[in-house]
Amino acid sequence: MSRAPGWLRGDSPGLTLARRSLALILLCLALLPLADLRIIAADPWSELSRMALGFVWPSWLALENPLHAVALTVSVALWGTLLGALLGFPLALLFHRSRLLRGFCAFIRAIHELFWALFFMQVFGLSAITALAALAIPYAGIFAKVYAEILELTPRAPGEALPSGVNRLSRFLYAELPLVWERLASYTRYRFECAMRASVLLGFVGLPTLGFYLESAFREGRFGEAGALLWIFYLLVATLRWWGHRRLLLPLIIAALFALGPWPAVDGSLVWRFVSHDLWPAPLLQGDIAGLGPWLAAIPDLLPAIGNTLLLALMGTAGSLLLTLALWPLASRHFGRPWQRAIGSGLLIVLRSTPELMLAFIFLLMLGPSMLPAWLALALHNGALIAFLVARHADGLTLGMQGLPASGRYAYELLPRLYPNLLALICYRAEVILRETAILGMLGVATLGFYIDSSFEYLMFDQAFFLLLITAALNIAVDAISRRFRPRDVPLDDPCSR
Numbered sequence: 001m002s003r004a005p006g007w008l009r010g011d012s013p014g015l016t017l018a019r020r021s022l023a024l025i026l027l028c029l030a031l032l033p034l035a036d037l038r039i040i041a042a043d044p045w046s047e048l049s050r051m052a053l054g055f056v057w058p059s060w061l062a063l064e065n066p067l068h069a070v071a072l073t074v075s076v077a078l079w080g081t082l083l084g085a086l087l088g089f090p091l092a093l094l095f096h097r098s099r100l101l102r103g104f105c106a107f108i109r110a111i112h113e114l115f116w117a118l119f120f121m122q123v124f125g126l127s128a129i130t131a132l133a134a135l136a137i138p139y140a141g142i143f144a145k146v147y148a149e150i151l152e153l154t155p156r157a158p159g160e161a162l163p164s165g166v167n168r169l170s171r172f173l174y175a176e177l178p179l180v181w182e183r184l185a186s187y188t189r190y191r192f193e194c195a196m197r198a199s200v201l202l203g204f205v206g207l208p209t210l211g212f213y214l215e216s217a218f219r220e221g222r223f224g225e226a227g228a229l230l231w232i233f234y235l236l237v238a239t240l241r242w243w244g245h246r247r248l249l250l251p252l253i254i255a256a257l258f259a260l261g262p263w264p265a266v267d268g269s270l271v272w273r274f275v276s277h278d279l280w281p282a283p284l285l286q287g288d289i290a291g292l293g294p295w296l297a298a299i300p301d302l303l304p305a306i307g308n309t310l311l312l313a314l315m316g317t318a319g320s321l322l323l324t325l326a327l328w329p330l331a332s333r334h335f336g337r338p339w340q341r342a343i344g345s346g347l348l349i350v351l352r353s354t355p356e357l358m359l360a361f362i363f364l365l366m367l368g369p370s371m372l373p374a375w376l377a378l379a380l381h382n383g384a385l386i387a388f389l390v391a392r393h394a395d396g397l398t399l400g401m402q403g404l405p406a407s408g409r410y411a412y413e414l415l416p417r418l419y420p421n422l423l424a425l426i427c428y429r430a431e432v433i434l435r436e437t438a439i440l441g442m443l444g445v446a447t448l449g450f451y452i453d454s455s456f457e458y459l460m461f462d463q464a465f466f467l468l469l470i471t472a473a474l475n476i477a478v479d480a481i482s483r484r485f486r487p488r489d490v491p492l493d494d495p496c497s498r
Contacts, residue, residue: 017423020485021321028318031311037375040368047366054223055230062225066213066232068259073209074236075256076128076202077195080135082253085188087136088143095148102145109141110431110475111468112439113198114357115449117205118456118464123274126206128260134202135195142191150183151176185246192244196237197355204357204442214358218365230354237353278461299463300451302470309447309474312371313434316378320433321426323383324390325415328422331391334399334414335406348391351384356436357443364443374440374447378433386425390418427486431479438471448474 041047094101117134124130154176203211210233217226283291329335330344356377363373394414401413441449448471455464
């Protein structure tokens with residue numbers, strides 16, 4: 001006698017996705033007691049009310065000269081994106097032909113922009129070269145991967161219709177590239193928006209972008225000034241489609257060169273010493289293989305840091321999933337009135353536009369140093385970003401069951417159709433969340449980033465480089481696991497989803 005199928009038993013796609021989602025959430029709940037989620041601040045609600053008041057009533061007159069910070073933020077983002085695209089496009093043409101090249105691109109994009117900035121700051125100081133290299137190098141790896149995926153989907157029929165004597169370059173330029181140009185441009189525009197957030201974050205390591213003044217204002221309790229700076233940044237992102245129009249691109253690129261200066265004098269011997277000597281363990285340079293043991297023993301115990309990094313990434317991924325499920329109807333045309341959707345969309349724009357490090361810094365001031373501010377920041381930012389994409393996907397669907405209440409419309413018609421893509425986005429963001437988890441150590445959270453930041457601070461560059469290699473290896477491993485976990489046959493065809 002066959003047993004009746006139990007709860008979540010079966011091989012249907014919907015049940016498979018439900019099991020994967022529940023496995024992620026249950027794993028997070030099982031490991032949650034290991035996380036430090038204490039609230040250490042004496043009066044977090046008072047601090048929150050002061051921050052909210054500063055955001056609602058910003059002190060515009062307290063800003064001395066924000067124009068230079070705005071110009072530098074935009075210029076770094078623009079040229080960082082441009083250089084990353086110029087470096088990444090040739091790599092994309094060879095991406096699927098070389099496993100070594102794919103590994104190299106995975107490595108450079110696995111290290112966060114802030115860590116690249118700490119790396120180059122040792123040679124070029126607080127200069128435009130540091131800022132541009134910090135964005136261009138990881139973005140080159142990202143562009144190579146995404147451009148290669150876009151080019152791989154190019155229809156082959158137009159190229160095959162050309163005469164047999166046409167060379168490969170002409171075939172690519174005239175029959176293949178025009179078909180995917182709009183998608184390449186669309187993704188590049190999205191990456192520029194990401195570069196705007198990254199440019200703000202570079203202020204946390206001392207570069208005078210908007211983030212530098214934001215951190216100072218928040219740390220010193222000048223919340224009205226911080227609110228004004230946040231409004232400036234949100235307005236920059238919200239108006240990007242107008243001032244970042246392609247007709248204005250060339251004048252912007254030229255004007256940005258003047259905002260990036262002055263350029264530092266580069267000492268070639270110093271660069272060579274840093275790359276060939278300072279980054280490597282002394283026993284390795286001396287050929288003393290046995291001496292590597294004591295060198296490794298001098299590094300702090302990394303297992304707790306690796307555990308905290310992975311645990312926080314898991315918590316951030318699970319939290320993003322739950323918040324996405326709750327937030328995406330706020331911006332969808334299938335729910336609520338127009339004014340309610342406007343408020344919901346505004347909330348998602350604010351949360352997805354504010355970098356995780358900035359959100360974590362704000363929560364840290366409110367709640368004290370623990371993993372809780374980092375978890376809230378990761379879940380809110382990534383949950384809002386994915387909710388925005390899911391709501392846009394939902395708006396393109398036509399309802400087939402009329403007369404359902406809002407709860408029925410959500411549970412029985414829209415969510416089953418949206419969930420495969422939603423889970424695919426969550427799996428993709430898992431790698432990004434891990435990268436962000438590492439840098440949250442710069443705020444005192446005991447992840448790998450805490451020890452990387454400390455190593456740079458105490459000029460232990462060989463130790464910092466070793467820890468960066470570990471961080472990159474973790475990111476590559478998590479990316480491989482998330483690709484297996486991700487629903488198959490669900491293309492991430494929206495350029496903003498990458």
